[in-house]
Amino acid sequence: MAKKYGMVIDLKRCIGCHTCAIACKLENNVPMGLFWNRVLTRGGPGLDIPEGSYPYLKREYLPVACQHCENAPCVKVCPVGATYKDPDGRVLINYDRCIGCRYCMTACPYNARVFNWQEPLRIPGHSYGSQGVPDRKRGVVEKCSFCQQLVDAGGEPFCVTCCPARARKFGDLNDPESEVSRLLRERPAERLLEDRGTRPQVYYLR
């Protein structure tokens, strides 16, 4: 059976430390001003701000990257086939083919895609990503690839490795023995904007 890579994020374990966002940036050589992975605050109007007034407060963190949807709107709209669903169930981008029309960005309900509006700027002034990360030039769209370079070599995405709260699990959703499948059997899970019918392969445990 073909693989269907997916991720399970335990919201009860997430502490909102942003390590995943930074780990992603480092591993994938993401330039300044862009993030493939970000941590949102579900609660008040700003980052880390809870909802309600003291002492009746509520706050939750929500890490968001590409949802690798099964019914991916971005894949449908790409006019040149630069964005595609690979055989292992990931949504990937061929950066050499992208024409920079940004249609996929308007099609994505999660704002997971970012665009190289300017010449990619890195501080310090060199590439810091790991080997095998595709090069992205100015004028193309980029996003999370479930760390294709690591996963294809038998590893796991770097955000999963780095999460200090062990909130992130990665695996094959088609394999009933995998940890992600087991977690989804045992715990109630939600997906983002389920009413949009995109069937994300990223699940959030509550």
Place this chain on the structure above:
Amino acid sequence: MRDKGYYLWLGILSVLSVLGLGAWIYQVTHGLVVTGMRNIVTWGLYITAFMFLVGLSAGGIIVSSSATVFNLPQFKPAARPAVLLSVVSILMATLFIFVDLGRPDRILNLLTSPKLNSPLIWDVIIITLYLTLSLYYLYLMGQPETGEGRLRVVAALALPTAILVHSVTAWIFGLQIARPTWHSALLAPLFVVSALDSGLALLLLVLLGLDRSGWYRVDKSLFSTLGGVLAVLIAVDVFFVFSEVLTALYPAEERLMRYVNLLLKGSLAPYFWGEILLAVIPFLLLVFRSNREKPGLVGLAASLVVIGVFLKRIWLLFSALLIPLLPYAPGVPLGSYLWPPFEFTRYYPVAWGLTGKYTPTWVEIGIFIGIFAFGGLLFMVLARAILAPGTPKESQGVSCGLTS
């Protein structure tokens, strides 16, 4: 005297076109960061103008081919200017897509690796077909020996193609599940009727201009007839908008209301209510027969309609783009980074956005003006060559247009 004016305009438009080209070269060398677009509002003035121009183009040709298809001889004099206008508008629309690309050097990927799933590819196909048909139609109408039967076949093909060209443009937006205010079955009909009223209004303005310049005489009664048609189209347009907004307002679904409120009382309210006003006023002007008989008033109403439909394109595009569906802080990284940060204290708040902001930069406005100037230039040169009397072939064309 007249020639002097012509060359003066030619000169002004050429200078503006070259300035636009310069702005585009600046954009290519610096990247799209010189525009006001960022990661939330990923489309801006260029795509607004694209929608607007496809509409102008389709509207003109729908009216003119109807003249042949439905055998309305009184509309026939409008046919050739209309097709010419369509050709120029669609070329301008294509240019706007081109300048919007992040990698214009890869535009040929659209031809070498097209993916038929994408409405953008549908648009490439239908625009190519449409442009070919329009050019052929224009050529046929210029040949005095062309038989009525042949013209009718081309017109009968051009009419559905023109309707389709604007429907496909609507579907680029309307098929997106991620964008609540676009995702509506009414979007294509709404686009088509906006195309009809704005296209017809522009055609009226062009006919007035041609008539004034003496290149192409148009009977006064044509203005009043077309003015009447315009009034009906405006009414249908407003009806569709009303139906669309009511369908959103009545259930008052929480998420959709965030977008609709942008239109009714938010940052897009001036454009939304402006468009309504610029539909109601010309309708009230045109609904009276006595007003329709004054070409000046018809021209005023037509220019209000053109501006109104442009405002509509603005609220249509941005109402869906300004708010991300996931409304949580800190939002979306906007994607530009200045180094060194000159205004460090002011820097952080603009690095992320909970909602989108968009103001076109001078580069975008320069390119916008440049493309419109180039379109105007193209139209003037072609209109003089094809429509104006003087050249032996053309005097025949005009008499043919007026008498048949």
